[in-house]
Amino acid sequence: MTHPTDAQLVQQAIEARTHSYAPYSQFNVGAALLTKDGRVYCGANIENAAFGPTNCAERTAFFTAVYAGEREFSAIAIAGGKAGALPKDAPICAPCGVCRQVMAEFCTPDFRILLARGDGTWEETTLAALLPLSFTPNDLK
Numbered sequence: 001m002t003h004p005t006d007a008q009l010v011q012q013a014i015e016a017r018t019h020s021y022a023p024y025s026q027f028n029v030g031a032a033l034l035t036k037d038g039r040v041y042c043g044a045n046i047e048n049a050a051f052g053p054t055n056c057a058e059r060t061a062f063f064t065a066v067y068a069g070e071r072e073f074s075a076i077a078i079a080g081g082k083a084g085a086l087p088k089d090a091p092i093c094a095p096c097g098v099c100r101q102v103m104a105e106f107c108t109p110d111f112r113i114l115l116a117r118g119d120g121t122w123e124e125t126t127l128a129a130l131l132p133l134s135f136t137p138n139d140l141k
């Protein structure tokens with residue numbers, strides 16, 4: 001399978017953002033999750049009137065992929081910002097703490113996280129940088 005480039009993964013996150021259901025925050029987020037064998041699973045944030053049940057874009061992507069049987073991931077692109085087109089100079093959207101913990105369940109510390117801007121550029125970081133000293137399945141062994 002041909003693996004998408006980072007630039008293509010970022011574009012998929014920007015497209016996924018258009019699927020966001022965010023009537024309360026009007027903050028739209030899209031995510032594109034890459035498996036180690038090159039498949040991409042997308043997600044968007046889905047809010048709820050009771051607020052608590054809201055699901056972030058990253059978790060929508062992870063849960064869709066895991067449901068499909070995927071367990072090994074190499075990267076995720078995230079595109080988030082206030083409703084409307086994502087500005088090219090807007091602040092990048094970093095994953096929340098809960099989503100970082102979900103990443104730690106399935107991903108190694110070198111898992112790459114690409115934080116997209118509206119012009120298709122991105123800032124790259126890793127799970128190790130965003131969630132040091134994490135609690136993982138290994139701790140339960």
Ligand code: THU
Binds near residue numbers: 022056058080095
């Ligand atoms: N949100 C995400 O989907 N991903 C993030 O990385 C940060 C926050 C969503 C949750 C909520 O629907 C909205 O953005 C505002 O917090």
